[in-house]
Amino acid sequence: MGNPLSIDALRARVGEVIGTSSWMLIEQSRIDAFAAVTLDHQFIHVDAARASSTPLGSSVAHGFLTLSLLSCAFH
Structure with a gap:
């Protein structure tokens, strides 16, 4: 059996649905509360009006907020 993490093994899984959650x-x-706790008040996170003028078009969640919610994906 080959290495399941080899590039060929990974390529064989392209398009396969794995690890989905609700x-x-x-x-x-929630973004504002996370900003308050972490003291990260970058406008892109907490100022929806100003963030709407960026190429992203709206405010975005903090990367660490997104990461911290990974535990919810395993319920």
Whole structure:
């Protein structure tokens, strides 16, 4: 049996659905609360009006907030 992490083994899995979870709505209030706890008040996270003028078009969740919610995906 070959290495399951080899590039060929990974290429063979392209398009395969793995590790899915339920959708979770990340509301602005959660982003604002995370900003308050982490003291990260970058406008792209907490100022929806100003963030709407960026190429992203809206505010975005903190990377660490997204990462911290991974535990919810395993329920």
